[in-house]
Amino acid sequence: MEKTPEKINRIKVNINGEDYYIKGAAPDEYIRQVASYVDKKMADLSRSHRNLNAARIAVLAALNITDELFKLKKEYDEFLEMLESENPKG
Known part of the structure; x- marks a missing residue:
């Protein structure tokens, strides 16, 4: 059975005053x-x-977002461990 190709969307977004065209299979919204x-x-x-340029702001934003991701991943992993300890397989 052939896999149907995913529709690739091309969306114009504005981040920090700059327009970017983003391509992806995710929905536009x-x-x-x-x-x-x-943004x-x-x-x-x-x-x-206010003294930082756009590139440095982007790096700080990336670091902050990555920090959020790591913290959420840790919480998720701890939650999974808790569920597994309450409901052992076997």
């Missing part, structure tokens, strides 16, 4: 939400660090 999240993180950092 999801891509917009992700871009909006990054908000960069805007927040720009307000609190």
Whole structure:
């Protein structure tokens, strides 16, 4: 059975005052939400660090978002461990 190719969307988003065209198989709304999240993180950092250029703001935003991801992944892993200890296989 042949696999049907996923539709690739091309979405224009604005992040930190710059337009970007993002390609992906994710729905348009999801891509917009992700871009909006990054834009908000960069805007927040720009307000609190007015002396930094856009590249440094982008790196700080990436570090902050990655920190959020790692913390959530740790919580998720701990939750899975708790579930497994309450419901052992076997």
